[in-house]
Amino acid sequence: MEFKKMSWVLAFVGFMFLGGICKANGHTHYYDFVLTESNFTRLCETKSILTVNGTLPGPTITVRKGDTAYVNVHNQGSYGLTLHWHGVKQPRNPWYDGPENVTQCPIQAGSNFTYWIIFSTEEGTLWLHAHSDWTRATVYGTIVILPALNTTYPFTTPDAEETMVLGSWYKGDVNEIIENALATGGDPKVSDAFTINGEPGDLFKCSSGNYLISLLQKTK
Numbered sequence: 001m002e003f004k005k006m007s008w009v010l011a012f013v014g015f016m017f018l019g020g021i022c023k024a025n026g027h028t029h030y031y032d033f034v035l036t037e038s039n040f041t042r043l044c045e046t047k048s049i050l051t052v053n054g055t056l057p058g059p060t061i062t063v064r065k066g067d068t069a070y071v072n073v074h075n076q077g078s079y080g081l082t083l084h085w086h087g088v089k090q091p092r093n094p095w096y097d098g099p100e101n102v103t104q105c106p107i108q109a110g111s112n113f114t115y116w117i118i119f120s121t122e123e124g125t126l127w128l129h130a131h132s133d134w135t136r137a138t139v140y141g142t143i144v145i146l147p148a149l150n151t152t153y154p155f156t157t158p159d160a161e162e163t164m165v166l167g168s169w170y171k172g173d174v175n176e177i178i179e180n181a182l183a184t185g186g187d188p189k190v191s192d193a194f195t196i197n198g199e200p201g202d203l204f205k206c207s208s209g210n211y212l213i214s215l216l217q218k219t220k
């Protein structure tokens with residue numbers, strides 16, 4: 001009886017020890033995200049939007065598979081919100097997943113909250129976005145997860161890598177648009193432009209960013 005108990009304790013200790021070894025493989029990254037209102041001009045109109053560190057899209061998180069990141073979100077905006085790490089499985093770590101009022105209360109204006117993000121099996125490019133109302137229309141960025149050290153993507157290493165984030169631009173306040181729609185029961189108005197890396201491109205007036213995307217087949 002006593003021996004049986006002992007072996008369980010040993011198994012548990014062994015499990016904890018292995019867990020420790022697995023964790024030691026990855027690196028830990030620290031980021032500060034400052035949420036602030038700033039003026040942006042798109043479609044010839046200027047409006048104030050909430051973004052991460054005053055940029056649209058916001059900063060990129062770059063890690064390797066198996067790493068851990070801590071992101072301290074300093075909310076200097078005027079309303080509460082949360083952030084979500086889209087596509088990151090967060091095993092046994094749901095309290096840092098982000099959906100407002102599901103896994104956490106909003107990060108109140110004037111306060112900060114540190115997210116603990118565990119990168120387990122993901123590899124490639126994902127995105128991060130606010131998970132409160134339509135704040136995600138402006139508070140978003142990229143997560144690049146490189147293969148673990150000494151491993152490669154399951155395809156030939158590309159000659160170059162560029163990140164493209166697709167988005168929508170709305171004239172007017174995005175949170176007001178969804179709140180009005182919810183209050184009336186109608187559909188929210190459709191966006192006024194689609195964006196690549198925050199820019200509507202030269203199909204729209206007053207654009208500063210143009211993209212030429214060609215897909216080329218590599219010749220052998």
Ligand SMILES: *[C@@H]1O[C@H](CO)[C@@H](O)[C@H](O)[C@H]1NC(C)=O
Binds near residue numbers: 031032033053059060
């Ligand atoms: C955001 O801005 C803050 C303060 O200006 C800076 O400390 C932080 O490193 C920036 N974060 C990123 C991810 O660039």
Ligand SMILES: *[C@@H]1O[C@H](CO)[C@@H](O)[C@H](O)[C@H]1NC(C)=O
Binds near residue numbers: 037
């Ligand atoms: C945005 O522009 C308006 C009008 O010019 C100005 O009142 C406001 O202070 C600006 N907001 C920010 C965050 O700079």
Ligand SMILES: *[C@@H]1O[C@H](CO)[C@@H](O)[C@H](O)[C@H]1NC(C)=O
Binds near residue numbers: 100101106132133
């Ligand atoms: C979350 O709860 C707060 C406090 O009750 C509320 O103000 C807010 O509207 C809720 N958010 C959502 C998305 O329901």
Ligand SMILES: *[C@@H]1O[C@H](CO)[C@@H](O)[C@H](O)[C@H]1NC(C)=O
Binds near residue numbers: 111
């Ligand atoms: C973050 O918030 C905590 C309270 O939750 C506070 O003690 C701390 O000073 C804040 N840190 C920063 C850098 O704002």
Ligand SMILES: *[C@@H]1O[C@H](CO)[C@@H](O)[C@H](O)[C@H]1NC(C)=O
Binds near residue numbers: 149150
């Ligand atoms: C990666 O490979 C190098 C050289 O072979 C080796 O020194 C290093 O320990 C390896 N790192 C990992 C995490 O496997």
